[in-house]
Amino acid sequence: MPTFYDSENKPYILTEQLGRGGEGAVFACEDDFELVAKIYHEPIDEDKAEKLRWMAENKNEHLLKVAAWVVDVLKDAPDGKVVGFLMPNVRAKEIHELYSLKSRRVHFPEATWHFLVHTAANLARGFYSLHRDRHIMGDINHGNCVVLADGTVKLIDCDSYSISRGDFRYRCEVGVATHLAPELQNVDLGEIEREAKHDNFGLAVIIFQLLFLGRHPFSGNFLGAEDKSLEDCIREYRFAYGNKDITKVEQPPGTLSLDEVSPRIAAMFERAFLIDDRPEPREWVEALEDLSSSLEQCTLHPGHHYYEKLAVCPWCRIEGQTGLMLFPFITSANGLNGEKTFNIFTIENLIENLGINRNLPAKPPNISTMILPPPSPGLEDTRKQNRNRQIIIITAQFLIVSFLMIVFGVGAGVFFGIILMIFFVIALNNPDKNLRKDFNEHLFETRQKWNEIENEWNNALVPKKIDDELNEIKKRTESYKKFQQSIAQQMNRLQENFFTRQFNEYLQSFRLVDLEVSSVVQPQITELRVRGIRTAADIETARMEKLAGIDEKTKKSLLEWRVDLEGKFDPDAKSEVFEIEQKNLIQENTVKRRVIEREIERLFSSLRSASLYLRQHQQGLVAKSESVSKELIQAESDLNALGNSSSAILVLILVTFLTPFWGGIISELTTSNKVMTKTANYVFGRPNSDKSDSYGTAKSGSQTKAVPASEARTDNMPSEYITDKEIAELSSAERKNYASVLSDEAESAIRQNDYNAAERKLLFAIRFTPKDVKILNRFGYVLYLEEKYTESLDILKSSQKIDKDNSETKNFIGINYLRLKRFKDARQIFTELTAGKNNSLEKSFNLGLAHEGLKDYKSAANAFRKAVKLDTTDADSHYELGYCLYKSGDKSGAYSEYEFLTSINSKLAQKLYDVAELGKYDYEILPQTHVTGSGIGSGSGSGIAKPSGNQVY
Secondary structure, three states: OOEEEOOOOOEEEEEEEEEEOOOEEEEEEOOOOOEEEEEEOOOOOHHHHHHHHHHHHOOOHHHHHHEOOOOEEEEOOOOOOEEEEEEEOOOOEEOHHHHOHHHHHHHOOOOOHHHHHHHHHHHHHHHHHHHHOOOEOOOOOOOOEEEOOOOOEEEOOHHHOEEEEOOEEEOOOOOOHHHOOHHHOOOOHHHOOOOHHHHHHHHHHHHHHHHOOOOOOOOOEEOOOOOOOHHHHHHOOOOOOOOHHHHOEEOOOOOOOHHHOOHHHHHHHHHHHHOOOOOOHHHHHHHHHHHHOOEEEOOOOOOOEEEOOOOOOHHHHHHHHHOOOOOOOOOOOOOOOOOOOOOHHHHHHHHHOOOOOOOOOOOOOOHHHOOOOOOOHHHHHHHHHHHHHHHHHHHHHHHHHHHHHHHHOHHHHHHHHHHHHHHHHHHHHHHHHHHHHHHHHHHHHHHHHHHHHHHHHHOOOOOHHHHHHHHHHHHHHHHHHHHHHHHHHHHHHHHHHHHHHHHHHHHHOOEHHHOOOOOOOHHHHHHHHHOOOOEHHHOOHHHHHOOOOOOHHHHHHHHHHHHHHHHOOOOOOOOHHHHHHHHHHHHHHHHHHHHHHHHHHHHHHHHHHHHHHHHHHHHHHHHHHHHHHHHHHHHHHHHHHHOOOHHHHHHHHHHHHHHHHHHHHOOOHHHHHHHHHHHHHHHHOOOOOOOOOOOOOOOOOOOOOOOOOOOOOOOOOOOOOOOHHHHHOOOHHHHHHHHHHHHHHHHHHHHOOOHHHHHHHHHHHHHHOOOOHHHHHHHHHHHHHOOOHHHHHHHHHHHHHHOOOOHHHHHHHHHHHHHOOOHHHHHHHHHHHHHOOOOOHHHHHHHHHHHHHOOOHHHHHHHHHHHHHHOOOOHHHHHHHHHHHHHOOOHHHHHHHHHHHHHHOHHHHHHHHHHOOHHHOOEEEOOOOOOOOOOOOOOOOOOOEEEOOOOOO
């Protein structure tokens, strides 16, 4: 481990590397965990070394409190050259980890806006301490300020600061454009003397990013004609949160507005970003402390804090617009008095915005219906080698048998020819057998991959765990709302009971003996008291009507007396007794409410993670299926193109046994040669002809081997920079040849998943044959693989204009529509495709998806019925049919599909059982009415089963 020495030649052994930057790397010190060492990558000059020495010698307590200041220099040897320095070990996170939503959830999970305001004030304190000694940070950025768990801020990378040494200053020659003042944009920082006002601009930017959750003050929507970079906006004072009529920049949607912080803070931001009267750190400290003490807690979401003068919580608005959870659902630290509940309706909205996909994506085409691609490039060489070997063996057999007949006679020729034929058959069959075995093994492995894909496809729906958690959180939210209603009802009853008690106590305070009403005399009061009427509370209309012996005038006077007293009743709304009872009620329900809140938070966090994973899994499965399907059809194509040695063996047998019949004319060498030529031509299928063969290869009177068009390549392929005029001057055959070559090269690139190369090749090919539907379709397919669905549609539609009846073109247009969720257009395409004789499982399945996307579940069910009739074992189609029957109200039909699925795919059957909520229904077995062997119900509720008693099947 390397050893370095401080200014007093004390050794420091450095251990693990903690970080690395452009200038140097930071290492831990073996014997002092409170210090770390920065070692420069390159040797530093004497000016830099002197700067570090001066900083170490002039460190002080307040600088060490706010910054990772230079503690001492480090030398490469005792009394050697300065190569680095020691500084305090600061264990903290860069400040962007706090104001960025994603990282804040990880590193500061309980941080609220109150904590961000507190941190901003501490940041300003750090700059205040730095400026107090006339030092300037200069290179302000989110990496040079770090935050501890309690909100304490430390300034780091101090060796790059502009350091004041009396009348002399060590310059800072670097800076990040996003935090540089307007006057420093696009200038040579090495020629500029940094000033405190420059730091004040960068400080204001970081404070803004803290309060506005990572938003840059100059990042907005420019309303002018031309584009503006962030640096342009800074240089031109285009503050995005100022007056957009002046700045021509509109603040981004879903963000905090300037009038939603305190007026004092808003005015300071305008000073910092619209004019050059930038607030100093001391002003920020005072204003931010004032804001911190003026925050209100949201009544709907206890994790929201905002300026108390605002009428409504701005964070509730922003979360509603973006669907994001900006702050955690923490409760107030105040405890029992006035503790606020969180917004259960915000939770419900966030659950709805999770985007849990319950349906399968568009099913890829069945490989049996796909057009096989050309054989692999390496396969053609193997085929040629096999063909040449077969030709050599057959020719050798013919010549040897002929020679034996000439020299030893026909009998010997036949005998030895048969022995030689057996040897040659083995020589032909063994290499072919081994090669075919390799290709079959590769095909088998690829088919295994495809089967695994199909199994994964069946499991690509919402897992039961997510469904259970979703149902559970919905139950908890309903329970929470009922709990809130219960508390409100208890509070109302408490208030009503307290009012009733107050009212009764008020009426009971007025006794009849004290009554001074002229129409009510003392004997009557005595009689009323004997009958239990002693106070105004006892005087009730129904009770007075039942009194006998009391005249009506007295009764009326007493009732009027009570009404008069009721009108004078003034309840005490701020009674200490009522407040105590209210406080006790809140205290009784606080613990239970907290438990429900925490469980809802836990479930929501789990659901959000599971939902993201599910979407990624489904998308990855689609890409994986496309890749494996291409590999599988390529393996099929290669095996088909490999051929076999059967034809060559047959020709070998014919040569062996037919040659002796020509023995009568073998004696004439010339004639014999002619027979050999004729036989060879017959064997290889190459009769003399002056016409073009089936591949379009011209032939003269000589024997010329036919070459397929895909092989008839030229070595002088034109450059990609060939002009349209030069292309027009080429012959039709040349243009087709070049397009064919490029198309084959594109297919090779597709097999290697190099879609960019395939796209370039096909674009070049289209220049030669712009109306070649096959090439246009392949180009559209490549764009589809690259998920450029709109561009793919444009190409495929241009292909359709050339051949409007091409079903392959229509099929890929339809699948693109499904990916773009243009379900009406997809329905129109697949309706047309399924109407003809060339209907397939995939077309009917995708038509069902289009109907399902439009929530036309009955039509979707009909389409899925056709799909299962085309392939009764396709579990996906049975599942979707069952789901659509359930959505259209046919519970019996859905149960029928569930029963059939149990025999072919138990996992998918269970998913249908859960999604369609089949467990809520009991069924009794009815006569079978579904299509025999198809496994599908009638779709009208009269299928396999119907709801009945207490039987469970």
